[in-house]
Amino acid sequence: MSRYPENSSDTHAMIDYLFKNAEDDNRFRNDVKMVLAARKKFLQYANLVSYPAAWVNANRNNKDLKARAQILKQALAAADNDPLLKLWAQRGGNNAKGATIRSQLLAAPYFAAMNEVMARELLTLQTSYYRSYAPTAKRSDGVKYFAQWAQKFSKDEAIAVQYIAMAMDYGIPEECKLALQHMLRFNPAKNDADLNRRMLICAGRNEDLNLAKQTYAWIKREEQQHGVSLTYLATMGDVLTTLKLPDLAKERFQTGASSAVLSADGRECVRRLVAIELDRVKKLQLLQQAYAKPSDQFGSLCMDITAIHLVPEEDKTVDWNVVLTLLEKCQLRTLESPFRATGFDANTVVGYLSVVRNDESLDVAQRQKLLQRFVKLNQTTVSAVAQLLLLNDPEVAQPDIMPSLLLFQRATYQSGEDYRGFDQLTQFAKAAAANQRHVVATILGTGILANFSAVDENRRKAVRDLVSRSYTQIGEVGLTIDEDSPIAPLLQAALYLRLGDQDLAFEMYSENISLFDEHRALMPVDLVEFIVTRLIGAGGDENFNYVEDLVRTWIVKNSESDQVGISAKATMQLLLARNYFKARRFDIARSEFTTVVNRYPDTSQSVDAQFGIGESFMEQRVFDQAQLVFDKLSNNTETLIVVRAEFLRGVLSFRRGDRDEARDIFRSVLERVPDVELANQTLFNLAEIYRVEERYMDQLNLLRTIGRLGRNSKNRHNPGSPLAIVVHDSDLGISRGHNRIPVMVSTSGGDQELVYLISSGAGKGLF
Missing domain, CATH: 1.25.40.10 (Tetratricopeptide repeat domain)
Structure with a gap:
């Protein structure tokens, strides 16, 4: 009972046996003293802590045990007044109050009096609070508790790993160094890429080359024992580059770039090697080797290769055939991997169209041919913008009006759904309106309003206003009315006007005069x-x-x-x-x-x-x-x-x-x-x-x-009402002074009636 108590019912049974079977009160007092001493020594056992009070309550009315219950109650009251017990009882809670109580318990002399189980529980609570619950500004205060945790359990590698993480995220360089030095005492138990990254960053923050080399050697030993992890290699290489250890950095980059299947981190390693390499041909070789590997990174690598080709050597021009061939092959490869992100940036390729248009080495025919190849790429936004450029080129033979308008419409649902495609097409709509091509402006404007969902209201309003202005220039009946538009009632009035109902149009205006004044522009x-x-x-x-x-x-x-x-x-x-x-x-x-x-x-x-x-x-x-x-x-x-x-x-x-x-x-x-x-x-x-x-x-x-x-x-006329008729036939002899013209009116059923057109006195022709 004094050396190996538990939290089970066996402990209750032993205490109950001792208290009930003591030969006399003196022996009972000794047993109480022994139990309360064990209770203080093993505070982690909640059942042990609470059972003496439960025994008092259970036996205070027992005539044989009433006196002993009173003795235990007095001794228990004195024991519960101990500062350690009071603080321990309040140690819980993921809040500032609980953290303050635990900080007192973790200080001397309380912490020295605790057994390992109590110490582990207390440190686990405190470090968990500072890692996950404390305000961000206060989390740096928790690094010292991770250090205390690692010192207390110096052979626990899991604690050392958490110490590194906390020090890197919230500690100062000196704390990072202490955490790293503690970690280096362990032999690597497994491959942990995140730990490796954090260890090198800690070395980098201290700008300690020797410590960085020791860390790198530790990582290499880990990889020899447990294999290489293909993550964070570029990050580790960047740290080594910052520390001016280029050979070690290059080795990290080469490790990532040489993997059989290229990961996102491997792609970044390739890019770092390309940045280090000075020779243009070797740059291309590095990228092409990586591009040929199976991966989901080929789209971004294609962009990198294209970027080099777009900056030709001195006294040379861009070889657009090479660029477009590369883009065409990349597009075919993309079609073989549907619904997977490859890093291909269509909006960057849209920028290539401007380079084509401004390339003075190309004549008109060559430029048009290149734009047509961009159209055939069938890439989101790229092909649509290329098609619009051709449709707006006065030197290109244009299709008939309906096929042309359909091409303008198609561009609006082949340019994605976000603001970038929206902005591209908006420029074409504005240009069409400025050039008095208002039908084109409305086709583009209404199309992008309908087909782009992920754009903000300010952008939509600008296009909505442009469409409204273009419709006013067209003068057609057709009008797309956005119900969310603040001027929807007035656009409805415009629609009535174009349908010929002037009275209803003016009535709609009269009901919304203040709205008209607010949005008159x-x-x-x-x-x-x-x-x-x-x-x-x-x-x-x-x-x-x-x-x-x-x-x-x-x-x-x-x-x-x-x-x-x-x-x-x-x-x-x-x-x-x-x-x-x-x-x-x-x-x-x-x-x-x-x-x-x-x-x-x-x-x-x-x-x-x-x-x-x-x-x-x-x-x-x-x-x-x-x-x-x-x-x-x-x-x-x-x-x-x-x-x-x-x-x-x-x-x-x-x-x-x-x-x-x-x-x-x-x-x-x-x-x-x-x-x-x-x-x-x-x-x-x-x-x-x-x-x-x-x-x-x-x-x-x-x-x-x-x-x-x-x-x-x-077809019908009310009898007795005048019917004004203009007669144009000069053979009737009106010019010779006749003032009455006989007309035979027939119906489909065979009825006939003779009527006379009488001169109105207004001169020839009006009867």
């Missing part, structure tokens, strides 16, 4: 034009001021942008002029119309602006200047422009008071079958002449006709 141009036109038509100072601010802000932001087309810029400048015109600020309007003519001379908006200049003069009653403008426009080669100029000459004559000339001009305009809008304006002005002449029935007929021309084809 991102709005499609056709939507902005529609809203501005509506507001100008509604009139009022509030609308005129809002339109001025909206349009001027747009012009300031986009007038110099390459991503906005000339037509859009001219349209917005023209809308600004029309706003001033409707607000009757004619001098400013004329100035803005002139800006359109001067800045965008070859656009349809320039023609509209010239008409605006003439109308501004007319509203200011400067009739001679207005006449000059309209006369100039009437000499244009386009029929519609001439007819419009003639119409305004008629308005000008009416304003001057020459009704006869105005009537003749208006009738002449109607004979030329102008567009619907101009015809309606002509009819209205002709009706105004009839009003002045008090020909009210003719005026009424014309006013009824306005708005009915050219809107839609009709």
Whole structure:
């Protein structure tokens, strides 16, 4: 009991036997003293520590043992007051409080009084806390406990290994040295690559060449006994290089490079040997030998070989045939090892495309041929970018529009899913928008938004905005609306507008005016034009001021942008002029119309602006200047422009008071079958002449006709309602003064009815 107690029930039985069978109280007291002494000596046995108190509780009411229970209770109270027992009871816990208690126990005189089992348990708890649970800033305080652990159990190799690890991770150089010297006392029990790495790093931190050589010799002895581990060889070689032991370092690198199957660490060893080697040919030989070995490293080795070929010898050029042949073979090898990482970096190869394009030794045909070989590599991102470069090369024969657009689309799902491929394709989309190739820009933009999942929202927003701007330039119905976009309701309004539902489009705008104001710079141009036109038509100072601010802000932001087309810029400048015109600020309007003519001379908006200049003069009653403008426009080669100029000459004559000339001009305009809008304006002005002449029935007929021309084809018509018809057939003799034309209307069932087309009074052709 005093020398070999246990934690089992046998110990309980012995204590119980001694306490119950002592001949007298003196013998009982001696037994209690002996048990409590053993208890203090073997505190690691929890059952031994707790059983005396349990015996007291079990026998305090036993009439035969009550007195002895009281004696034991008094002795136990005195024993439990011992400082060692108090601290031992509080030693647990992976926290700072437990660590503080254990640090007291590990100091003299308590630690010296402990048996080996207690010491091992206590040191295991303390070192485990500092290794795994202590705050990082406090872990360096734990190295001394690992040193104490190793000193106490100096022949335990596992403890020595943990000592090395803790010293390297958190200790100072002196602590690393002590841990290493302790480890070197052992004979290697097995191959442990991580231990070897840590031992050399500890030697390196002390910059001790002799210690490093001793360590390296220890590692070599380990490898002779237990074999070479193909990990951390490059790291160990790097440490030896830092210590200026190049021969030993090279030996480490050669060990890794010479393995039959090349590992990732072996690949790094090859790279170190290549860096040491000065001869270009030998560099290539080292890499090619490693490339030929079975491994998952051939992709990165291919990149290393290619990098050397891309830096040719002096007075030589890059041999692109060698480079591409190497890449082609590497791609074939990759296909034989699917779903395995080989270290091949497609994004680096994308950079080679720029080198090809900038290689002055290549002519156009050679450059195109090389890019086509890159396309045929079928490598992620590389082939897609090469294809896009060819599609954007004006010197390359391009496929038809649909196959071309399909190639642009294909590039968006052959460029990976991360930001690198996303950024590559975004540059092409931006370039397409800048070159007014907005269909291409939208194909690329919507494709990368759909096919790239691992990109941040800022990148997606930039492309989403680019797509929105490009759609405004296309003017097509099709529009991809991202539901997550903050401007989705306004894009929906643009979609309604393109589908022809202007009322619903304006309603959507009206419900989201504040959103429109917040994102006005991102709005499609056709939507902005529609809203501005509506507001100008509604009139009022509030609308005129809002339109001025909206349009001027747009012009300031986009007038110099390459991503906005000339037509859009001219349209917005023209809308600004029309706003001033409707607000009757004619001098400013004329100035803005002139800006359109001067800045965008070859656009349809320039023609509209010239008409605006003439109308501004007319509203200011400067009739001679207005006449000059309209006369100039009437000499244009386009029929519609001439007819419009003639119409305004008629308005000008009416304003001057020459009704006869105005009537003749208006009738002449109607004979030329102008567009619907101009015809309606002509009819209205002709009706105004009839009003002045008090020909009210003719005026009424014309006013009824306005708005009915050219809107839609009709199979049915309500009886009693007028039906406006323009007759173009000169054989009917309308020009000879006939004012009524008989028409036989037939149905598919054989019914017939005779109706008459009656002249409207607007001149020839309108009934």
